[in-house]
Amino acid sequence: MFVILVYDTAVERNPKVLKTCRKYLHWTQRSVFQGELSTAQYRALTAALNAVIDPTHDSIVTYRTRSPDLVETATLGIDLGGPGDIL
């Protein structure tokens, strides 16, 4: 599956959230990661994140599609995540 992940977490928990996301996904932009994961990897990622966040304060949203081919990505301004079309 293709995953886009956005997080809005307290500053003190951001390092752990970032570290967890980096293990599974590519950094796109401030607060945004994306990448292709298996179902098992997605479950491992969300389990790891649930262990790190404060569910009464933090928020993480994931958007999943079956394939990156279903998603058209466009960048306005600079491409922070890397050179060219990372899909």
Add this chain to the structure above:
Amino acid sequence: MFVILVYDTAVERNPKVLKTCRKYLHWTQRSVFQGELSTAQYRALTAALNAVIDPTHDSIVTYRTRSPDLVETATLGIDLGGPGDIL
């Protein structure tokens, strides 16, 4: 089309970026909007954003699918964007 928009723009331009995004999309989370747009609306949105951002400093990424049905959304922690499943 279904659009997810994430922005990483300079603080001084954020109010204009926010105002422009709010005209077309629903606020999801810090730096994230989403919603359904026609092709004409999407073009109007990106044209308005290109007029507001500094393309040498700011970055806005849009992810588009033909339909929200192609996207599975999940929230960990609190749902900041509104009650329940906004899709």
